[in-house]
Amino acid sequence: MQLTSELIIQLGFWLTWLIVPVVYELIPTIYGLLRITLAKQKPIKELKRFVSISLIIPTYNADKTLYRCIESIEKSSYPAKLIRIIVADNQSTDDTFKEFHRAQLAFPSLRMQWINAHRGKANALNAAIYNISDPYVINIDSDGILQKDALLNMIKMFENNPNIDALTGTILTQYRQITKTRNFWLRLLQKNEYFEYVQAFLAGRTVEAVNNQLFTMSGAFSGFRRVKLLQTRLYDTKTVGEDIDMTFQIRYELKGRVDLCPKAVFYVEPIPSLDALYMQRQRWQRGEINAVSKFMQDNMKLTEVFKNFVVRRLLIDHTVLFLRMIWLFAFIVLVPFGYSLHLITMSFVFLYFLYIGIAILNFVSAYAYLRSFHSDKIFYLKNWWIIFTLPFFFMVLSFIQMVGLVNTMTQPAQWRVKNYHEEYNAIKQIVSHDLKEVTKKDEE
Incomplete structure (x- = not known):
């Protein structure tokens, strides 16, 4: 017994x-x-015509990374003459403007504009959006670089799917930077982060997108139809998760469709320390909770789980x-x-x-x-x-x-x-x- x-x-x-x-x-x-x-991949048709796009780069003390970011745009397979770049600076105190000017001289084929904004990424993005007239608006962070075909693949997906209102790209860390890291434990942390990003976007978010259940766009690389973007209340300046807030605005308030473009890749810098990872993930957690409490307060019941x-x-x-x-x-x-x-x-x-x-x-x-x-x-x-x-x-x-x-x-x-x-x-x-x-x- x-x-x-x-x-x-x-x-x-x-x-x-x-x-x-x-x-x-x-x-x-x-x-x-x-x-x-088992999902049937719809063939992506080639573009019949290239459309003009606006690319927003919000900056704050980005003098170490801005030039490489703009250089990656210039090397893009998308026609440079149809790309308008707006660098929206929120009160940098370093040489960010000098790097912007250096890029202007180095890449004359790009149309580039500098605007000053109030402090905060959301303020910078909003200030730039008011200056845009092109049909597509794409945001990228200043501390990353675009894969050569990223812009082309994103616009292809928009043009092939008129029901899509917003897209998030795939975010990966720059593996070449990881290989240069000398500290063994930091390099191990960065490799784990790389694998997390690969599997989160190309396994997790891909499934979410197939089921039209993408939880959030990435603030590092997102694209919008301008018409839909201007129907929103723009980016919320009072939250640390402005990208999550924007996703919820489009999905729940405007009943729009948010999707993933897996072949539009943007490479961000690997995490520089455990401290940085600690602060980054806490911001993400706070942003998620703020958005859910703001948009889903009436639906957060167990009866809604299915x-x-x-x-x-x-x-x-x-x-x-x-x-x-x-x-x-x-x-x-x-x-x-x-x-x-x-x-x-x-x-x-x-x-x-x-x-x-x-x-x-x-x-x-x-x-x-x-x-x-x-x-x-x-x-x-x-x-x-x-x-x-x-x-x-x-x-x-x-x-x-x-x-x-x-x-x-x-x-x-x-x-x-x-x-x-x-x-x-x-x-x-x-x-x-x-x-x-x-x-x-x-x-x-």
Whole structure:
């Protein structure tokens, strides 16, 4: 009887431990791979005529990157004479304007304009939009470079699909910059980030786009039909997630279609430090929560889970997020409850290999799209072993997301969030202060 009871307890433990990642992560990954494999790719027709486009580059202290960004536009396969570039600067204090002027002299075939804007990326984008008359508007960040055919592929997709109102491009990190990183641990972090971007865009977002359920456009590289863009309230200057806010405006307020152009690639710089990753992901988390609370407040009910993919997405994301944190601290919680260290260790091993399996499926799914980009394909295949470090990378991201959730609920919105050293010191001061107060009370 006792043996049966222990067996039931262990089976219950294993089911509780493994059912969530299987249901919320493994099954959707398998479904996504099948969906991409079986989806019929509509042939993209060549353009009958090239249309003029406006390209906005918001800048702030971008003197190290702006020239290379503009150079990548000049090298684009899209006709330079039909590209109008608006550099919208939000009060830079470095030599950004000098780099803009240098690019003007170096690339006379490009039509370039400089405008000054109020502080903040959203303000810069809005100021530029008011100066645009071309049918398509494309935004790119100043710290990245366009793949040669990125603009052409994006306009092709727009022209072939008149029902699409906005597109996000595929964001990848510059792998050549990664190979130049000397610090082993930073290079490992950057490679994990590269794999995350590849799999997020070419596996995750591709499936979302097939089902017309793309959650958000990327602020680093997005395109719009000007007609639809001017129907919005433009970019929200009071949120750190202006790209998410714009996605929700088009999708929910205007009932428009937002899609992904997987072959329009924009290369951003790899993350420079763990501090930068910590701050970046907290901003993303805050922006997501702000947008959802603003647009979906009346729909955030469990009864909507099968009707509304945003509700379903948030439920899955945050369920998995909380459980990853529970798994992270399982040793502290479960051992005092009588669970054996051997059982818990075996559970971690099973979970690790489960996530490896998910990473392999995403690896295969993303590779199907990456074949079109030879140099990226080689780098991706050469570093296949990164799939074995991805579970740890995602665990770190989950921890950062959890901190972001707490900070969003307890702190006012601000563009710059604290890095993890600042967070640690703040927590240390609070704990030290509380201990002193407790000690004083005991002495009294």
